[in-house]
Amino acid sequence: MSGTQDLNSTAQITVNTAQDGQSGIGSDFQTPAPEAEVEENEKELTPSQKMDALLRGNSTGQMKREIEKLRKEAAKYRTSSKAETQQKLEIKAKADEIQKELDALKKEHRNLSLIQKLDRAGCIKSELVAKDIPADIVTAEDLETFIEDYKENNKFLFKAQKQNAGGTFKASGIKNLTPSQKMDAYIRAALGR
Known part of the structure; x- marks a missing residue:
């Protein structure tokens, strides 16, 4: 046989085996590498389990890569926790x-309501009198009794109540x-007219 015939026959054999799906090249790609299985399993492991696997691992290169991954992950968590802490401080401020x-609005509201009640009672200087009312008076009944007592003791600060005489009677229409x-x-x- 000549050299060209040998090449043709070898090419036919490789084509036939490639069609069967059992070529030498295909078989290497079909079986997964052991490192790929380890990486898939490591994705499901907790960090402590990963460290245990590293310590029991065979290659130092793989250990170094995994340690570097863990350091990067730890750094990421540290920076994210700093950012969260900063956000919490801003929100608290x-x-x-x-x-x-x-609190300022509550004080202002209380003061305005006291002034309004003193004005209704006929107080001339209600802003000054409102400052004399103690803060422990909360209920409306206590406030009314305090205003009445204050009115009796300090008559010069209150004007006399106007007596409203009813309106004059007007006949309605024709x-x-x-x-x-x-x-x-x-x-x-x-x-x-």
Whole structure:
């Protein structure tokens, strides 16, 4: 046989085995490498289990790579925890500011409601009197009794209550008028007065 015939026959053998799916090249790619199995299993392991596997591992290169991965992961967690701590501090500072504003608004609201009640009672200088009212008075009944007692002791700060005399009675429309008053109303309406 010549050299060309040998090459042709070898090519036919490799083509036949490749069609069967059992070529030498294909068989190497079909079986997974042991390192790939270890990496897949390591993804499911906890960090402590990973460290145990590293200490029992065979190659130092693999140990170094895994230690480097763990260091990077630890650094990532440290930086994320610092950022979270910073965010918590900012939120707490904002909450403290809001609480101070709320307390100031509560004081202002209480002061305004006291001034309003003192004005209703007839107080002349309600802003000054509101400062004399103790902070422990919370209920409306206690406040009313305090204002009444204060009014009796300091009459010069309160003006006398106005007595409202009822309005004057006015007849409604033409129904209650006498005939002469009705005629006057018609004439005035016609003249536009």
